[in-house]
Amino acid sequence: MEAYLAAIGIIAAVYVLLTLGLTLQYGLTGLVNFGHVGFFALGAYASALLAMQGVPLPVSFAAAAAVAAIAAWPLGLVALRLREDYFAVVTLGFGETVRLAITSERWLTNGVQGIPGIPRLFGGVGIEAALATLAAIALACAVAALMLRRIARSPFGRVIEAIRDNEEALKALGKDPARFKLQVMMLGSALAGLAGAFYAHYIAYLSPDQFVPLVTFYAWMAMIMGGVGRVSGAVVGAALLMLFLEGTRFLRDLLPGLVSEVEMASLRLGAVGLALVLFTLFRPQGLMGDYTRR
Amino acid sequence: MSLLIRDVSRSFGGFRALDRVSLEMPADGLLGVIGPNGAGKSTLFSVVSGFIPADAGTVSLDGRTLDRLGPAARARLGLVRTFQVPREFHHLTVRENLMAAAPGQSGENLLGLFFRPGRVAAEEALTAAAAQDVMDFLRLAPVAGLPAGRLSGGQKKLLELGRALMAKPRLILLDEPFAGVNAVLVQEIAARITELNARGIGFLIIEHDLQALSRLVPRLAVMDRGRVLAAGAPAEVLADARVREAYLGGVVA
Numbered sequence: 001m002e003a004y005l006a007a008i009g010i011i012a013a014v015y016v017l018l019t020l021g022l023t024l025q026y027g028l029t030g031l032v033n034f035g036h037v038g039f040f041a042l043g044a045y046a047s048a049l050l051a052m053q054g055v056p057l058p059v060s061f062a063a064a065a066a067v068a069a070i071a072a073w074p075l076g077l078v079a080l081r082l083r084e085d086y087f088a089v090v091t092l093g094f095g096e097t098v099r100l101a102i103t104s105e106r107w108l109t110n111g112v113q114g115i116p117g118i119p120r121l122f123g124g125v126g127i128e129a130a131l132a133t134l135a136a137i138a139l140a141c142a143v144a145a146l147m148l149r150r151i152a153r154s155p156f157g158r159v160i161e162a163i164r165d166n167e168e169a170l171k172a173l174g175k176d177p178a179r180f181k182l183q184v185m186m187l188g189s190a191l192a193g194l195a196g197a198f199y200a201h202y203i204a205y206l207s208p209d210q211f212v213p214l215v216t217f218y219a220w221m222a223m224i225m226g227g228v229g230r231v232s233g234a235v236v237g238a239a240l241l242m243l244f245l246e247g248t249r250f251l252r253d254l255l256p257g258l259v260s261e262v263e264m265a266s267l268r269l270g271a272v273g274l275a276l277v278l279f280t281l282f283r284p285q286g287l288m289g290d291y292t293r294r
Numbered sequence: 295m296s297l298l299i300r301d302v303s304r305s306f307g308g309f310r311a312l313d314r315v316s317l318e319m320p321a322d323g324l325l326g327v328i329g330p331n332g333a334g335k336s337t338l339f340s341v342v343s344g345f346i347p348a349d350a351g352t353v354s355l356d357g358r359t360l361d362r363l364g365p366a367a368r369a370r371l372g373l374v375r376t377f378q379v380p381r382e383f384h385h386l387t388v389r390e391n392l393m394a395a396a397p398g399q400s401g402e403n404l405l406g407l408f409f410r411p412g413r414v415a416a417e418e419a420l421t422a423a424a425a426q427d428v429m430d431f432l433r434l435a436p437v438a439g440l441p442a443g444r445l446s447g448g449q450k451k452l453l454e455l456g457r458a459l460m461a462k463p464r465l466i467l468l469d470e471p472f473a474g475v476n477a478v479l480v481q482e483i484a485a486r487i488t489e490l491n492a493r494g495i496g497f498l499i500i501e502h503d504l505q506a507l508s509r510l511v512p513r514l515a516v517m518d519r520g521r522v523l524a525a526g527a528p529a530e531v532l533a534d535a536r537v538r539e540a541y542l543g544g545v546v547a
Contacts, residue, residue, distance in 0.1 A: 150408070155401030155418065158394045162383040169381035172343065173395040173461045174369030175402075183404060291385055 006130040010202050012242035013137040017195035018219040019226070019234040020144050021188035026220075027229035027291065028152060029184045030164030032088035035095030036192050036219055039068040041211035042098060043193025044200040045109060048118045051201065057121065061197045068193025069186040076185040080178055095213060103208040114207030121201045137198045141235070144191055148231045160184055161229075161291070218245075221272070225279050227286025236287050244272045295321045295356055297342075297373075297465055297498065302351030304337055311337040313520035314351065319513070321356065321372075321465050322496045324487075326507045326528075329517035330540070335500045336378065338517070339467055342498070343375040344368040355465070370397065372464030376457075378473065378500075380450035384443030388434055391442050391453055392425035393418075395460035428456045432486060448479040455486070465496035472503040484510045508532065516540070 018036060025031040043064035050060040079090045102109045109115065122132040151157050162170045163177045170177055200206055218241060226237020248268040279286070297319050304312040311334045319325040329335050340346040342353050344365040353360045360368055369375075383391050399421065400406040401414035429435040432452045437445060442453055451471055458466045471487070472480045484506060487497055501507040508514060508528035515525040518540040524531045531537055 147408075151404070154407050154414065155393070155399040155421075156404060156407055158386065158390055159402055161386055162391075162394045165383035165385055166381040168345070169377065169383065169457075170394070171345075171365040172369055172375050172377070172381075173457060174366050174374070174397055175394075176366045180402075187404070 003127055003130060006127065006134050008242055008246055009134045010130070010137055010198070012238055013134070013141050014195045014199050014202075015219060015222055015238035015241055016141045016235050017137075017144060017191050017198070018215075019222040019238045020141070020148055020231070021191035021195075022219050022223050023229065023231060023234045024148055024151070024191070025184055025188040027223060027233075028157060028164065029160040029181060030084070031181060031184065032084060033091045033185070033188070034088050034213070034216055035091035035093070035098075036188075037211050037213060037215040038091075038095035038098035039071060039189040039192035040196040040199070040215060041095075041102060041208075042071050043068045043196025044206055044211075045102060045115075045196075046193070047197035048115055048200040048206055049108070051119050052115070052117075057119070057201065061194065064193045064197035064200075065190040066193070068196070069190040072185045072189035073182070076182040080181045080185070092213065095211075095216060099208050099211050102211070109206075109208075112208060114205055116205050118200055118204045118206065120204050121198075133198075133202055140194060140198070144194075145231050145235060148234075152231060156180070221276050223286075224276065225286055227288035227290045229291030230286070230288045233286050233288040233290070240287065241272075244275050248272065296323075297321055297496070298352075298354045298357075299338070299342060300352050300354075302338070302341055302348045302353065304341055304346065304349050310520050312341065312348070315517070315520070315522055316351075317515055317522060317525065319498065320496065322491070322494045324491050324497050324499075324511050324513070326499045326501060326511035326514045327517060328501060328504055328507060328514065332519070333517040334520040335517055336469065337520075339375060339469055339500060343373065343467055345375075369461060369463075372462065373467065374458045374461045374463040374465075375467035376451075376454040376469050376471070378469040380447070380454050382442035382445070382450050382453055385441055387439050388429065388442055388445070388453060389422070389425050389438045392428055392456050392460050393421050395457040396421045396424060397462055424460065428459050431459075432456050433482070448475040451475055451479075451483065455483070459490070459495075463495060465498065466490075468497055468499045468501075470501055471499065472501055472506050480506050 018040060022033065022036060025033045046067040047060040047064035050063055051057055075094055079087050082090060103111055120129060121136060122129040159170065159175060160180050163180060167177050222237035222241040223234060225240050226235065227233030248271045251267060251271065299315060299317045301314045301316055302312055303314055315338060327335055337346065341348045344360065344363055348361065355371060355373055383394060386394065399417055400410060401417060407414055429438055432455065434449065434452055434456060437449060445453060455471065471483055475483065487510060491497055499507065499511065511528065513526065514528045514531045516523045516531055516537045523536050523540055524534045
């Protein structure tokens with residue numbers, strides 16, 4: 001039971017990191033990034049491949065964040081000139097491109113067969129290692145959350161929120177929105193890359209089918225349920241997402257013998273979707289309230 | 295030390311919005327531009343502030359040509375515009391709107407933010423004090439903590455002016471500062487503009503409200519169909535036969 005809870009905690013924390021990245025990009029700045037999973041994947045593969053070459057884990061984790069941030073740079077340069085809706089489409093395309101590249105570059109990623117035997121954090125599969133991993137990722141979440149809070153309440157935060165509200169007006173006042181948007185893209189992607197590294201070294205096996213667009217949209221759901229533009233909302237929303245995803249497993253006990261395993265998986269997804277619909281209907285500002293009501 | 299607009303043209307499709315427009319004013323002067331709808335006033339503003347490129351002609355400030363600079367770069371040189379329909383940062387408070395406009399803040403740099411917190415905090419205190427001064431001057435202090443989206447139309451116009459002031463302007467391009475503003479506030483805004491102009495800040499003002507504008511500015515230019523018909527002292531310009539025909543015909547005469 002402890003192992004199960006630790007596992008849920010670690011995956012929830014991975015989603016906290018992903019959601020914090022989106023909170024910075026969309027919640028504060030208004031950038032619609034539908035390709036978050038691409039940066040998550042880059043971080044996961046970067047850290048896994050480096051670690052398997054014998055690179056120490058702290059270094060491979062840092063590299064994961066750096067690779068994701070660097071990947072965001074050219075994408076930002078090109079895509080940030082586009083209108084908001086086109087930007088969303090380009091990022092979605094980016095996420096899928098990363099997945100396709102991982103699938104086809106077999107020499108590097110072993111394609112659909114995936115990479116097994118990735119070194120785990122704290123060297124083991126026992127409960128102690130899982131708890132230590134949980135502590136490490138919780139610490140990473142806390143540091144990231146505090147950093148985001150500092151940003152949100154700073155002059156930088158004021159400018160990115162101004163971008164979200166009216167970019168043209170900001171230009172008229174002598175600020176260059178592109179510079180800020182690029183930094184936000186890179187920093188948010190670094191968080192996704194870091195999340196990927198934790199994920200890779202916890203699951204210990206990577207394959208392209210783990211990096212489908214659904215991952216991006218789970219993070220979006222977490223953000224919306226928690227409260228868009230709130231750092232605390234990202235944390236609460238990711239926890240809530242996990243509650244729905246895992247809680248619905250137990251639906252099976254309520255519907256004994258009526259549904260098959262496959263039907264159950266669809267039911268779970270349906271339940272999560274229903275939760276999101278109910279949230280947007282009855283609590284559109286999210287659990288923690290969003291940036292419009294402070 | 296002047297703003298020089300020379301032979302500026304701009305077309306949209308087949309429509310010639312600006313047709314070799316030339317205007318000149320001292321950078322610390324006060325010039326009004328009037329004209330009927332579609333005369334090209336707003337296009338002129340967008341070209342001068344760098345939001346729309348001109349097809350031909352040149353805009354320069356103090357002899358430096360601005361034609362290749364974007365809006366942000368022009369604003370940093372002191373040429374700051376406002377918008378006809380206020381573009382407040384609606385989720386930020388009035389105070390935050392003003393503080394966001396202050397130039398050169400080291401807290402806008404992520405490295406500065408995390409590695410020089412002392413300097414950032416000291417600058418923030420100065421920026422907050424400057425914002426307070428602007429709010430006192432424009433009588434916005436009572437709504438300092440309100441999200442800007444909840445202000446009245448007139449208050450939003452004042453906020454637009456306030457933000458421009460925070461950006462350390464030399465010359466402010468005001469786009470219809472009196473549109474949709476009640477008569478009392480019109481007087482108020484006009485008085486503030488006069489006061490700021492006396493302190494050395496220039497104003498180029500587009501306006502529909504001919505009465506208010508001709509009382510405010512010593513020089514007036516009249517535009518019609520993309521051209522400048524006449525420019526000079528308000529009384530002179532308004533007496534001009536072409537102006538009366540083109541613009542005032544059925545409206546004021």
